[in-house]
Amino acid sequence: MAKEKLSIVKIGGNIIEDDASLSAFLKLFANLKGKKILVHGGGKRATSVASKLGIESKMVNGRRITDAETLEVITMVYGGLVNKNMVAQLQALQVDAIGLTGADINSISSEKRPVKDVDFGFVGDVKKVAHNSIDKLIQANFTPVFCAITHDGNGQLLNTNADTITSQVAVGMSELYDTSIYYCFELNGVLKDINDKNSVVKHIDSKLYSELLEQGIIADGMLPKLENCFDALHHGVKTINMGNTSMLTQENDNFTRITL
Amino acid sequence: MAKEKLSIVKIGGNIIEDDASLSAFLKLFANLKGKKILVHGGGKRATSVASKLGIESKMVNGRRITDAETLEVITMVYGGLVNKNMVAQLQALQVDAIGLTGADINSISSEKRPVKDVDFGFVGDVKKVAHNSIDKLIQANFTPVFCAITHDGNGQLLNTNADTITSQVAVGMSELYDTSIYYCFELNGVLKDINDKNSVVKHIDSKLYSELLEQGIIADGMLPKLENCFDALHHGVKTINMGNTSMLTQENDNFTRITL
Structure with a gap:
């Protein structure tokens, strides 16, 4: 028997940072037929909040390091400000959205990246997607909106690449659905x-x-x-x-x- | 027929602000038998983040005004930092927690407080609790963790008193459950x-x-x-x-x- 369709849509920082782009995108997403999941990435918003709070972005070999303070800012900006405003806007568009990190309903657990040449800090590599738990939300006609944060199961939130979250959630949900990913980019x-x-x-x-x-x-x-x-x-x-x-x-x- | 029991527990800023108190409380909450909901209030954390960001607390007649910038800080600190860390800690204690604002699954809608003598800004008075939607989470064995933010249904988040959220959620859930409130305070x-x-x-x-x-x-x-x-x-x-x-x-x- 053919499985039901499920769309997983990922948007990046370029859309999130511009109110008009975000609002236009959310209308498109609201009109997308069928069951769906939204994943949003980061962007420069966290960097600007961090800099106002006097927290410097730490880079090693051109790659960002997530120290404890930076993780706090990411949790505030993506888990709170960006995610919850997006949920409120989707509700206004009649999408029964629910904002999530990987800690919520233990949806995405990850492992702190082992230190080899570089210590990336509080960065998580996805270990497991709880597709049955996520499906309980979808079956209740809720639309999950994930930000790029996971957890290690021991109380620690971890910063995680949004593209990876998207593909891992899609792979996990493929157990139950015919999944399509939409990577929206420039x-x-x-x-x-x-x-x-x-x-x-x-x-x-x-x-x-x-x-x-x-x-x-x-x-x-x-x-x-x-x-x-x-x-x-x-x-x-x-x-x-x-x-x-x-x-x-x-x-x-x-x-x-x-x-x- | 007797309804099933549901406990609604509210904690205030004094517990949230102290890591040891919070951790001790979360263990007690995890051990509380039966279906349950957690509501957490604010506290001084938002004030300290606001002050670092150069946003002054505005008071009129001893009452706090929630302007647009303050609402952003509240959304970051309570909706993101406090709520999501609490969810991660509860997951580590085997509580399948899910962090929510009133915008998520349209769980608590409110009305921006009308301007009479004082314009309180982005403050919401609770209008409706979607007890059936909240119950879908509870029936799925998830434990809702509410922060003190609601929404107006038109895309606007609103700062809302945590005691009020607690009593309104309890009243709403009384349609389906025998509800008990636990107001934890000093x-x-x-x-x-x-x-x-x-x-x-x-x-x-x-x-x-x-x-x-x-x-x-x-x-x-x-x-x-x-x-x-x-x-x-x-x-x-x-x-x-x-x-x-x-x-x-x-x-x-x-x-x-x-x-x-």
């Missing part, structure tokens, strides 16, 4: 020519992916994203879509659809 | 003599309440609290308990139990 999709924003590759399957890799057409920044996509597809996710938020409408087909 | 209970912390009145019913009022025994600060209690009892709540957190254990009976 570009129109995967581009053949990075300098031509209209050179969208509309469909990538395993075969084309190998060819694009061989031809060296996939740009550096896109490589890990696509690797993660095919990993999720190999673990049960049906379709992954990458493009700007207008891909959520029926009218626009100018985005990249990725399948096995 | 005192051991309602005191006959404000200077003697051991002069706890162990049981107050309507008759004794009238007598105490006539005799002028109830101190000023306690008057509105008790009025609210009897209002909640008249609207379906079975029992209200007032005392320090140890009243949650079976061993201590040195607190005030209030019934009709």
Whole structure:
């Protein structure tokens, strides 16, 4: 028997930081038919609050370190300010939203990243998605809105990459649903020519992916994203879509659809 | 048929602000048998974050005004930092907690307080508790943890008194459950003599309440609290308990139990 469809939509900081973009996106999300989950990433909001509080962003080799103070700011800004305002706005759009971290209903547990060359601090790598618990919310017609925070099960919240949360939640929910991911980002999709924003590759399957890799057409920044996509597809996710938020409408087909 | 029991426990800022007190309380709460809801109030944490962010507390006639900036801080500190850390700690104690504002699952809607003599700003007076939606969480064996934030249904979060949230949630849930409120505070209970912390009145019913009022025994600060209690009892709540957190254990009976 065919499983019911479930869409997992991820938005990044560029949308969250701009009130008009966020409001426009939330309308698109509210109009998206069927059962759905929203995941929102970080953005510069936390950095600006941290800097006002006199907490400096710590970087090692260009990567951000989450010390205890930074984790507090992330919990305040993403878990509180951004998440709860988004929930209130979705309620006004008749979406019965519920804002979550991975600690809520133990939905996403993770493991503090082991210290090797770099100590990333309070950063968590996802260990387990409680798909049955999340499904209780979905079955009650609630729409989960996840921020990029998980927990270790011992009382410690952990900062976690929002793209990873998205793919792991989608993989977990694939036990119960036909899942599609929508990664909303700045570009129109995967581009053949990075300098031509209209050179969208509309469909990538395993075969084309190998060819694009061989031809060296996939740009550096896109490589890990696509690797993660095919990993999720190999673990049960049906379709992954990458493009700007207008891909959520029926009218626009100018985005990249990725399948096995 | 007798309804199932539901406990609604409220803690204030004095417990939240002290890590050891909070941790001790959460253990008591975790051990409390049966279905339960936690409501946490504010405290000085938001004031200290606001002051670090350069936002001044605005008071009119000794009452705090919630302007837009203050509401942001409250949403960050109570909706994010305090609520989500409490949820993570409860998960470590095997309580399947879920942190909520009134916007989540539209659980508590309120109305921005009308401007009369004073404009209190973004303060909400509770209008409706969605007891059936909250019950979906309870039926799924989740334990709701409410912070003192509600919403107006039009996308606006509103700062709301935690005692009021407690009594309104208890009244709403009385449709479905035999509800008991536990107001945890600094005192051991309602005191006959404000200077003697051991002069706890162990049981107050309507008759004794009238007598105490006539005799002028109830101190000023306690008057509105008790009025609210009897209002909640008249609207379906079975029992209200007032005392320090140890009243949650079976061993201590040195607190005030209030019934009709």
